[in-house]
Amino acid sequence: xAGVTQTPKFQVLKTGQSMTLQCAQDMNHNSMxxxxxxxxxxxxxxxxxxxxxxxxKGEVPNGYNVSRLNKREFSLRLESAAxxxxxxxxxxxxxxxxxxxxxxxxxxxxIL
Amino acid sequence: xxxxxxxxxxxxxxxxxTVAFNCTYSNSASQSFFWYRQDCRxxxxxxxxxxxxxxxxxxxxxxxxxxxxxxxxxxxxSKLSDSATYPCVVNTGDTGNQFYFGTxxxxxxxx
Numbered sequence: 001x002a003g004v005t006q007t008p009k010f011q012v013l014k015t016g017q018s019m020t021l022q023c024a025q026d027m028n029h030n031s032m033x034x035x036x037x038x039x040x041x042x043x044x045x046x047x048x049x050x051x052x053x054x055x056x057k058g059e060v061p062n063g064y065n066v067s068r069l070n071k072r073e074f075s076l077r078l079e080s081a082a083x084x085x086x087x088x089x090x091x092x093x094x095x096x097x098x099x100x101x102x103x104x105x106x107x108x109x110x111i112l
Numbered sequence: 113x114x115x116x117x118x119x120x121x122x123x124x125x126x127x128x129x130t131v132a133f134n135c136t137y138s139n140s141a142s143q144s145f146f147w148y149r150q151d152c153r154x155x156x157x158x159x160x161x162x163x164x165x166x167x168x169x170x171x172x173x174x175x176x177x178x179x180x181x182x183x184x185x186x187x188x189x190s191k192l193s194d195s196a197t198y199p200c201v202v203n204t205g206d207t208g209n210q211f212y213f214g215t216x217x218x219x220x221x222x223x
Contacts, residue, residue, distance in 0.1 A: 031209060042116070042199055042213035043156065050209050058210065090155055097208050098144040101201075103155040 002026050004104035006091050012110045013081045021076040021107050023091030031094050032074035033058075033101060034066060036087040043090060049074050081111045113138050116202050118214035126222050129190045133217045135200030136182045144203040145183045147174055149196045150216060156199060159185075190221045 007022045025032065030051050035043040035058075045058030049068040063085060065077045074093075078085060088108050092101035118135045125131050137145075145162035160167065162174040162183050173186040183200055199216035203209075 033209075033211070035213075040120075040215065042118075042215045044213070045211055048209050056209065059212075088153075098203070100146050100158045100161055101211070102158070105155045 004091055004093055004102055006089075006104035006107050008107060009105070010108045012112065013078075014112055015082060017081050017111075019078050019081060019109075021078075021089055021091075021109070022073070023075065023104060024073045025091075025093040025102075026072065027093060027095075027102065028071070029093035029095050029102075030071070031096065032068065033092040033094075034064070034074070034076045035090045035092065036060065036085075037090060037106075038087050046076065046089075083111050085109065086111045115139060115204070115212035116200060116214040118200055118217055120215050120217060122218040122220055124220045124222055125190055127190060127192060129221075130186065130188045131190060131219065132187075133185045133198055133200075133219075134182050135184070135202075135214050136180075137202045137212070138181070139202070139204045140178075140181060142181075142202045142204040143208050145174075145176055146201040146203075147172075147183070147185045148199050148201060148213075150199055151196050156213075159198065187219075190219075192221050192223060195220045 004025045033048045034046040047066040049055045052071045091104045094101045147159040148156040149159045150156045166175040171188045197216035200214040
């Protein structure tokens with residue numbers, strides 16, 4: 001059972017570079033989410049996709065874009081990376097309303 | 113005001129102790145509640161959902177108090193393997209897709 005798979009696991013970028021973080025789930029979940037976690041803080045929601053074909057902003061969407069490619073895949077793009085975007089990024093999915101989320105093991109992103 | 117607030121701890125307790133964590137939330141329209149466990153530099157893993165009537169899973173008991181807007185987690189007979197951070201999660205919003213995580217409470221169980 002793969003669950004939620006994120007790629008890459010680690011990445012180092014230079015300021016201004018672009019990058020796409022990939023997320024795929026094999027649990028046939030409807031909703032998918034992208035979070036960031038900074039040291040000493042809780043996870044903060046960047047964007048979510050309630051269902052295939054829809055995306056919405058979360059708490060901290062600035063500087064990011066997302067694409068729900070199909071039911072399985074939800075990608076997060078940084079168009080012009082900034083040092084403030086250095087963080088651990090987690091993708092999650094869930095079946096539906098009032099259900100818990102299941103997380104991938106994260107992407108550690110450093111921007112120099 | 114933060115959507116979710118938690119005491120970050122740390123809580124250092126001996127093996128076998130009982131420990132309780134609380135988490136307060138600000139939005140009275142919040143719909144669902146969860147406790148997760150997060151080990152250092154790892155992804156959060158679901159510990160348990162929190163139901164209105166309270167629920168128990170082995171040594172873990174979760175409760176919801178809607179009137180005072182908090183949820184709690186009780187861990188009985190603490191094990192060394194319980195050492196981790198425990199974030200609470202609150203779900204709100206019109207579509208039920210706005211999730212707010214607490215910072216997590218750090219627990220260390222001491223031999």
